[in-house]
Amino acid sequence: MKSFKPYRSQFKESQVTPEELFLNRRQFIQGAVAAGLITSPIAALADFNFAPNSNFRPDLKLTDPEHALNYNNFYELGTDKSDPPRYADSLKTDNWQVRVEGLCAKPQTFDMDDLLAFDQEERIYRFRCVEGWSMVVPWIGFPLSKLLDKVEPTSQAKYVEFISILDRENLPGQRFNILDWPYREGLRIDEAMHPLTLMTTGLYGKELQNQNGAPIRLIVPWKYGFKSAKSIVTIRLTDKQPVSSWEQAAPDEYGFYSNVNPNVSHPRWSQAKERPLGSFFKKKTLMFNGYAEDVADLYKGMDLKKYY
Numbered sequence: 001m002k003s004f005k006p007y008r009s010q011f012k013e014s015q016v017t018p019e020e021l022f023l024n025r026r027q028f029i030q031g032a033v034a035a036g037l038i039t040s041p042i043a044a045l046a047d048f049n050f051a052p053n054s055n056f057r058p059d060l061k062l063t064d065p066e067h068a069l070n071y072n073n074f075y076e077l078g079t080d081k082s083d084p085p086r087y088a089d090s091l092k093t094d095n096w097q098v099r100v101e102g103l104c105a106k107p108q109t110f111d112m113d114d115l116l117a118f119d120q121e122e123r124i125y126r127f128r129c130v131e132g133w134s135m136v137v138p139w140i141g142f143p144l145s146k147l148l149d150k151v152e153p154t155s156q157a158k159y160v161e162f163i164s165i166l167d168r169e170n171l172p173g174q175r176f177n178i179l180d181w182p183y184r185e186g187l188r189i190d191e192a193m194h195p196l197t198l199m200t201t202g203l204y205g206k207e208l209q210n211q212n213g214a215p216i217r218l219i220v221p222w223k224y225g226f227k228s229a230k231s232i233v234t235i236r237l238t239d240k241q242p243v244s245s246w247e248q249a250a251p252d253e254y255g256f257y258s259n260v261n262p263n264v265s266h267p268r269w270s271q272a273k274e275r276p277l278g279s280f281f282k283k284k285t286l287m288f289n290g291y292a293e294d295v296a297d298l299y300k301g302m303d304l305k306k307y308y
């Protein structure tokens with residue numbers, strides 16, 4: 001693929017999502033931003049050095065990038081699916097740094113050159129949003145474990161917290177208390193060290209686009225999409241289970257584990273099926289989003305209805 005289509009697609013769809021319904025119900029959104037259309041052609045992007053890793057489901061049919069790039073959840077840029085591409089320019093990614101700190105022997109600050117110095121590989125993963133849509137995307141990145149190894153976590157480090165950018169000046173969504181900013185997520189340390197857990201710097205052979213969480217985000221393919229925090233600035237090793245922004249907003253609805261599970265309904269809708277973006281029909285959702293073979297052992301003996 002040489003280049004992407006412009007940010008603004010012709011893609012139209014009913015835009016009221018379960019996450020937004022929650023927000024409306026709680027009346028968190030008071031002043032929705034009524035904005036005109038911004039028509040900015042996509043910037044020229046540097047191509048990446050990366051190696052396709054064919055161990056990761058090259059047989060899956062990819063989602064048209066049109067959808068992955070134009071139908072997004074990134075509340076820092078707005079709550080509409082079309083807001084992240086529309087307001088992509090308000091995310092400032094220059095001189096990005098990721099601080100890795102907490103319970104580790106060698107806390108460090110990494111700039112993007114450091115992070116891109118890890119071998120970058122392309123992996124095709126399924127991705128399932130808790131709202132009931134899904135996609136198949138060729139991400140580019142490197143295992144989070146490689147980054148964590150560099151800082152040498154201590155034996156007290158039981159969890160990893162991920163913190164996204166805070167920039168109320170520039171990010172239109174952060175002018176509203178939609179969530180408790182900055183966006184926070186967390187994993188258990190064994191989940192964070194799992195080889196499937198990817199620090200992600202690109203998609204579809206290109207640098208990560210702002211609407212997808214540039215310049216670096218997490219992808220945890222067996223968990224609901226909100227666990228995959230975007231535009232990460234801090235990674236913190238802790239001994240306490242972190243409370244994520246969504247868990248804080250609605251603990252009955254968005255738990256810490258949030259493993260994709262067709263047998264455990266969200267309190268307000270079933271999770272048995274999903275609609276692949278670009279498809280009219282729904283298909284059955286797979287246990288752990290199709291990664292049960294790789295990750296089921298992490299949850300042996302746990303009641304997944306309790307630890308949702």
Ligand SMILES: Nc1nc2c(c(=O)[nH]1)N[C@H]1C(S)=C(S)[C@@H](COP(=O)(O)O)O[C@H]1N2
Binds near residue numbers: 128129
């Ligand atoms: N910082 C941040 N990360 C985030 C979100 C967000 O609003 N802010 N949304 C989450 C949700 S709900 C989903 S489904 C995915 C969407 O990723 P995509 O837009 O690349 O498909 O990002 C997740 N990461």
Ligand SMILES: [Mo]
Binds near residue numbers: 073129130224225226
């Ligand atoms: Mo989501």
